[in-house]
Amino acid sequence: MSPSAFAWSERLSEAAAWRRAQGLWRERRTFKADLIDFAGNDYIGLAGDPRLAEAQAAGARRFGSGAGASHLVSGHLEIHEALEQRLADLVGRPRALLFSTGYMANLGTLQALCDSDTQVFQDRLNHASLLDGAKLAGARSRRFHHRDLDDLERLLARAPSETPRLVISDGVFSMDGDVANVGGLRDICTRYGAWLMIDDAHGLGVLGPQGDGCVGRAHGVDQVAVLVGTLGKALGTGGAFVAGSEALIDHLIQYARPYVYTTAQPPGVAAATLAALDILAAEPERRDRLRDSIRYFRHEATLLGLPLTDSFTPIQPLVLGESEAVMHWAARLQEAGLLVGAIRPPTVPQGEARLRITLNATHTREALDHLLETLAQLHEEGMH
Structure with a gap:
């Protein structure tokens, strides 16, 4: 006699009913x-600037509507290379690496950098993609009180010194609008030999003297080792990037699964982002x-x-x-x-x-x- 089939439809109905009853249905x-x-x-x-639409159309006419493959197969086009260099220049890093979304950038980076031996310390209000990335990587994760440097230092002081340590924070917190104390985080990381990763999704294009965000050129690669930015917010297009040292970008190209196994960004989108960077600088x-x-x-x-x-x-x-x-x-x-x-x-x-x-x-x-x-x-x- 075969076992009874699991009642998936009932499970979905119960989950929907619970969320509706709580007033949380989206x-x-x-x-x-x-x-x-x-x-x-x-x-x-x-996002609605006609110059970006024109650039996107021109990029599609020249390179095609899609990249056709992942970056490591045949999808890495000269326009992607040009965009990565422009983004690296904007934030004052040696190199940048394109990802399809900010979520994928964070998942891929944390999966590539962390394992079960890594100690990760995250602000309690970090974006879900950062929390999920550390969890999927199997890292030992602790969350410090929001923007509380003393709490972070207490956690770091208790962590074994021989393990790799990574401190992660949003730059601008997406639900509160407040900004991380990047300088304070940098100083603590220096004292405890930890790397610092900042997701500046909501700061890029808005903050900084050149729109380079709350990190950008003010905090170099030796201070903020891993910098993430998105292109679908202030820059008005889509996708994301990670910027850092030559060694970091080489490592992500080899080990970041969302990068390795995803079709490259449509070239028209890359062309539109290049136009957005021109406008950011000129206006x-x-x-x-x-x-x-x-x-x-x-x-x-x-x-x-x-x-x-x-x-x-x-x-x-x-x-x-x-x-x-x-x-x-x-x-x-x-x-x-x-x-x-x-x-x-x-x-x-x-x-x-x-x-x-x-x-x-x-x-x-x-x-x-x-x-x-x-x-x-x-x-x-x-x-x-």
């Missing part, structure tokens, strides 16, 4: 042009406009008594606490023509559900005022 939304986007990560307004006023909008929004929101976090980046969360309140505010904002991210557990801890408001260089003063007025109305209603 819905995909098809973005409509009549909404003002305060939810995305297009921080300097490049610093985009970052100036963004900084002005951040200052204006924070000043006005503070006067209104809105519950801001301590962030000077484009990510401006309003922590409301309960998921129901967040979903209500998000729905009301959408009715007013404003798209704002509604972030709930497990993305953030219980009791810290929030609206994740993101600002970009294309937002007009009128759009910001409309957002502030709508938030003020919701805030006043919630107080009564």
